[in-house]
Amino acid sequence: MxxxxxxxxxxxxxxxxxxxxxxxxxxxxxxxxxxxxxxxxxxxxxxxxxxxxxxxxxxxxxxxxxxxxxxxxxxxxxxARYQVLFAALICLLVPYLLLEVGDRLNILPAIAAWQWGALVLVTCIIGICAASFVTTRKTIYRLDRRTSEVMSRQLTEVMIDLDHRTRTTARGPSGVVLRLSLPSKPRRLRHLHTDPA
Structure with missing residues (x-):
């Protein structure tokens, strides 16, 4: 090397x-x-x-x-670092506020406080993960567009193919994260070819 x-x-x-x-x-x-x-x-x-x-x-x-x-x-x-933090903050506050309002209006079933806490925690974790995956996908599309503008579409397509091989090869938790955060090769190519460059 x-x-x-x-x-x-x-x-x-x-x-x-x-x-x-x-x-x-x-x-x-x-x-x-x-x-x-x-x-x-x-x-x-x-x-x-x-x-x-x-x-x-x-x-x-x-x-x-x-x-x-x-x-x-x-x-x-x-x-984009603050976008993820902002999304995480929303994912923490919205479920809590909805449950608090529902409890005060007596429209929620009566369950123990710890169960509400667990429900809020699970909702927050799912929301933060979803926000992270969505932000990553947007970043990938911006990366493809930027690389295509500065270098060439051909080089961007080579990158997309290499990422596709990585995405389909990865196993275990890393593979799950890659499949959720990296858009598929056809989707990236479609997005790249519909973007003006």
Whole structure:
């Protein structure tokens, strides 16, 4: 693995997208991560791209696509961070307020307070997960559009294909999260081709 070349590619891509370049390090990435690139945020430090051994198995075009996706994805996730927090706050407050109003109006069945607490907790968890998945899907569509505008539709389609292989290969809890948060390949392609670029 040529980290100097990868760093140069990252800096070049970041300049094309007009975003700050993340740092790059060699390391291990999850087995389900077929592109071998794991973007992550770090407290009080620039974002980091961890490049795993799977990166070397990609074609040069796939490598460019994987790096571009990670760079733009970091920027879009950072920009959308408050959307998830706002959605989580709504998911916490709305069920509580609805149950409180229903209880005061005596339109809810009489059950123990701990049962209401459990109901609010479950509702909140489901709401927060749903909000997170919806926000992630919107971010993915924005990522596809941005990559297509700056690079090319062909490179974006290569990224979508690589993500599709990752989405269908991942198993266990990671696979469930990927299937819920990543739109399917046909949906992404349809969205990409209906977007003006």
């Amino acid at each position: 040529d980290l100097d070349r990868i760093r140069a590619d990252v800096e070049n891509l970041a300049a094309q997208f007009e975003v700050p370049a993340p740092e790059v390090e060699a390391g291990t990435t999850p087995r389900w991560c077929l592109d071998g690139v794991e973007p992550r945020f770090r407290p009080q430090q620039p974002p980091m791209l961890t490049i795993g051994p799977a990166f070397d198995t990609l074609s040069p075009t796939e490598q460019q696509g994987a790096l571009a996706e990670a760079i733009v994805g970091l920027e879009l996730q950072w920009a």
